[in-house]
Amino acid sequence: TRSTRPQRLLAAVQKNATRGDPRSVVKAIDEFCRYTEWAMNVGDEKGCILDSVVSEVNPATVLELGTYCGYSTVRIATLLPPDAKLITLEFNPDFAVIARQVIAWAGQEEKVHLVEGSSGDLIPKMKEQFGVKSFDLVFLDHWKDRYLPDAKLMEECGLLGKGSVLLADNVICPGSPDYLDYVRNSPKYRSQYFKSHLEYTKVEDGLEKSVFLG
Ligand SMILES: CNc1ncnc2c1ncn2[C@@H]1O[C@H](/C=C/CNC(=O)c2cc(-c3ccc(F)cc3)cc(O)c2O)[C@H](F)[C@H]1O
Numbered sequence: 001t002r003s004t005r006p007q008r009l010l011a012a013v014q015k016n017a018t019r020g021d022p023r024s025v026v027k028a029i030d031e032f033c034r035y036t037e038w039a040m041n042v043g044d045e046k047g048c049i050l051d052s053v054v055s056e057v058n059p060a061t062v063l064e065l066g067t068y069c070g071y072s073t074v075r076i077a078t079l080l081p082p083d084a085k086l087i088t089l090e091f092n093p094d095f096a097v098i099a100r101q102v103i104a105w106a107g108q109e110e111k112v113h114l115v116e117g118s119s120g121d122l123i124p125k126m127k128e129q130f131g132v133k134s135f136d137l138v139f140l141d142h143w144k145d146r147y148l149p150d151a152k153l154m155e156e157c158g159l160l161g162k163g164s165v166l167l168a169d170n171v172i173c174p175g176s177p178d179y180l181d182y183v184r185n186s187p188k189y190r191s192q193y194f195k196s197h198l199e200y201t202k203v204e205d206g207l208e209k210s211v212f213l214g
């Protein structure tokens, strides 16, 4: 039967990227998505904004919601110190299988813990099961209607400390209006919009960076 888009993306990585070289993995995916087949990775333009926020926060613990093929997982992991931990959640097993191989090709397995399951089920287990006290950085890139409920769930589970940073993809396209309204108007957050474009297109999109004030 016909291959899936993630399978074709992985094949492009294994064909064009150098094993153990994360930058070549990122470049191979961006070229595949720009010139062969679009896929919903954060991409190169928004990826640079992601990189600058990761470098600024210099997080010891990171949570990513929505691994997909592992593109942003690799971008983030590459910038983390060796003892830092990146937990990424993905509930589609077919995507998880691909993401694990992309992360391995980039040589980032040590820093990445890909957990299969739903954020709604796993967030409440972060403390006891993964020994996480709080997350220094959370990258939200899963179903857009789940950004708000999961942000509130992380608050309720005590996973956000003073200074924790939420960075959300796609706040314009496809958009997450209820989340945007919440973080921009809640006294618990200081929020900032980074205008950019939808990956590999000229359509407007952007990232919202929201610092939890505790
Ligand atoms: C709900 N809890 C979840 N827990 C674990 N994994 C999850 C959960 N929910 C989803 N996943 C997992 O996270 C991923 C979901 C990514 C969704 N992303 C998008 O839809 C998305 C869409 C566009 C887009 C823009 C314009 C257009 F014309 C078409 C598409 C652009 C983007 O950058 C996106 O990120 C994965 F697929 C799903 O299994």
Ligand SMILES: [Mg+2]
Binding pocket: 040, 041, 042, 141, 169, 170
């Ligand atoms: Mg996205």
